[in-house]
Amino acid sequence: MAEALGSMARFTWDAQGVRIQWSDGRATEFASLWLRDNCPGDRDPGNGQRLVDIADVPATPRLRVVRIDDGALVVNWEGESREDRFALAWLDGQSRPRSERRPELAVRHWLDGAAIDARTFFAARTLAEIEHDGAARVDWLTRLAQDGLAFIHGVPARDRALLHAAALLGFVAETNYGLLFDVRSVAQPENLAYSDFGLGLHTDNPYRNPVPGFQALHVLVASPEGGDSLFADGFAIAEHLRATAPEAFDRLARTPVPFLYRSRDAELYSETPLIRLSATGAIEAVHYNNRSIAPLTLAGEELRTFYEAYRRFALLLREPRFQVRTRLGSGDLVVFDNQRTLHGRTAFSSARFPRHLQGCYLTRDSVLSRLAVLRRDLPQ
């Protein structure tokens, strides 16, 4: 059975830090500087913001007395009269993986898309559940964050019903396409999405900065023939590339690619690698959109190796084994992480069957914030 958070077996300390052995066997070192920078007494009691700048924190604070009192670690500092208290439960929490407190951070990759039945693999709830059942919404949002894809059914197939549903999830980001955009065939499409063309797997708007975080697509009129939806996990495919062709992976991660979108009322230009890594080498984003890659400024060997890697990635995206294929019906809403999950569609004939979706973008932070706030209200 799990020990209660903050259950301590013993601790040792010297002037430079404290070492706590927890009852479950884990041990954590808390350096004196870390403790000093995180003193609860240096934070605003109301909003929790830190009141002290690092430049005003002693560079090498030394502990003078450390003791345990009423579930807290109490420390005094050399040459100072202040006393600071750290709740043991809080210290324990800090020493655990963040995904223990935030399960949405435990990303779940799905490489073998062809083996996935989208209707059962991903989170799917009715709009009524999302709207009225807090626990259902928390579960759905958590799985959206983990999987990068989730469905809501029963969203009325009416103009702008999408915006009502989206408001339950976060803030809609207004762009040159509007708060909401119509995905249906038009005569002179400003974007190829607004045509009968099939669209290969892609992410939206890499020419934009910021790139949209989440995308929501709501089916008003489904096409009975063609217009199937395709999805793939860009993170899983990128990791597959890293494992099988590390040089190609590095090339894509190290090459900024120019993306451009130009229309009557917008001109968007941004440079980003197709695979974006964090400062520690984790995959942070995947951006892939052959329609909007502008001419590269590379030459010689750099050009050759980039194109080789780019082609290799494109061929992986084409492999049916990596693709989830599903058919959305009227009233279905799909939400996906637009910096991870690629989407596409098969071609359709709007002359025979009209097809009409509405879409919008949601800011990433607002969706994750909504989840964290809703989670507070659940019984623990």
Place this chain on the structure above:
Amino acid sequence: MAEALGSMARFTWDAQGVRIQWSDGRATEFASLWLRDNCPGDRDPGNGQRLVDIADVPATPRLRVVRIDDGALVVNWEGESREDRFALAWLDGQSRPRSERRPELAVRHWLDGAAIDARTFFAARTLAEIEHDGAARVDWLTRLAQDGLAFIHGVPARDRALLHAAALLGFVAETNYGLLFDVRSVAQPENLAYSDFGLGLHTDNPYRNPVPGFQALHVLVASPEGGDSLFADGFAIAEHLRATAPEAFDRLARTPVPFLYRSRDAELYSETPLIRLSATGAIEAVHYNNRSIAPLTLAGEELRTFYEAYRRFALLLREPRFQVRTRLGSGDLVVFDNQRTLHGRTAFSSARFPRHLQGCYLTRDSVLSRLAVLRRDLPQ
């Protein structure tokens, strides 16, 4: 005198590519694969989007015939019947630095802030000029992008007048603070910005993803005493750090820092380095906000060297020589790049003098798009 774009002296070619010598002495290599990937005929004639995926482009296309015809390079390919035309002016444009076509990309650093008179150094226009004079707005937006800071005067000191001005510049991003937020002292501030406290140089909302691109602050009521505005160029200071303490710079660029903001209706968490580098090592963003740094998960030597670098950066930000100090009056609006320009204020006494600003965030892409679209309408 500059030659006209596309003025060619001579060219040579083989199956792998074309080498053009321009009249002004420059020479450019166009690899056959680059040409093939950028064929104008493979783009939608209406919206300019590419119709072909890289997986469908030959991996090693070979040129069969290359000739010049009517200001265009005309190519045929081995084993294919197609012919493609590239305007020489377009090829020339592609071979020049992008900042020739987009002067807003030529970033101008300003390290020695104390020597700067903000009223003359940065772009400053009246709201009437911004609203009614296209050339003035283009100039102002270009300099905002180059310098990361610009002023508009004469914005009526009325509630929500900011949103009217902001709509001239781009799209406002809605956040948990609203479309617009009031910066004035309140009794229980959910953010320390809403107090009398002085605020050290910082960027806003590093706990948000995306971090706000541009920030606009409009003065409704200026304080005659205290509440001075401080600004510093985070890019210039970061480059100064790279030049004077490269190990500290690297440490900050390679360490993801957790940022957290928690209030009744929001919980925002994001990890980002204080100095964010592009895939090629250029400084892409600076994020600094001591109030919202959450406890680090580093330990040992990593913890020690991070804190050392962090403190060094904080001390640089404190140096008066790097700070522009200015006093904004009622009706003044300042806009700055929130991923580059740090801002702060001196303390003030709201009991003696009320002080009231309204602020909002603008998405980066919408501001730069507005600039590019307006520039099209200017006489060339």
